[in-house]
Amino acid sequence: MSQKESLSRISISLPESLLEGLDDMVARRGFDSRSQAICDMVNRDINDHKSQSGRDVMTGTLNLVYNHSTPGLHKKLYDLQYKYIDEVISNLSVNLTDTNTMAVLVVQGPADKLRTIADQMISLRGVAHGKLLLNSYNIPPIHPFTRPEG
Numbered sequence: 001m002s003q004k005e006s007l008s009r010i011s012i013s014l015p016e017s018l019l020e021g022l023d024d025m026v027a028r029r030g031f032d033s034r035s036q037a038i039c040d041m042v043n044r045d046i047n048d049h050k051s052q053s054g055r056d057v058m059t060g061t062l063n064l065v066y067n068h069s070t071p072g073l074h075k076k077l078y079d080l081q082y083k084y085i086d087e088v089i090s091n092l093s094v095n096l097t098d099t100n101t102m103a104v105l106v107v108q109g110p111a112d113k114l115r116t117i118a119d120q121m122i123s124l125r126g127v128a129h130g131k132l133l134l135n136s137y138n139i140p141p142i143h144p145f146t147r148p149e150g
Helices: 016-029 034-052 073-083 111-122
Strands: 057-067 088-095 100-110 127-135
Touching (some): 034 127, 111 127
Antiparallel strands (some): 057 127, 088 100
């Protein structure tokens, strides 16, 4: 939500136990108000809905933990990154142990395509864990030829 966006006031009714839980969360997480906390929750749910419901262009990360000693796995992961070079913006790999590596890929593109890429990587033999996290913001164009003329 931008600073200049107008606000609308709404009223909601909650069971007392839910209100107590909300107040506890507001205090523990450091929100300034119930409204701020509820805006955060609604924004998160809208973002999750968009990430599951279609072709909205989104950005995010694909987090993988894999056994780098699995024959051919490293090449398969890099081949997929190259295949989807328009969507895989960047990657970072960190060795966790003598056999396990964590990779974090920055991705951008239509949500359904990003889910396809994630599924293809996560399902590879040797990948122990994978999770795609998407948000509705876009990365500004970084190559001068991709910027709009103006």
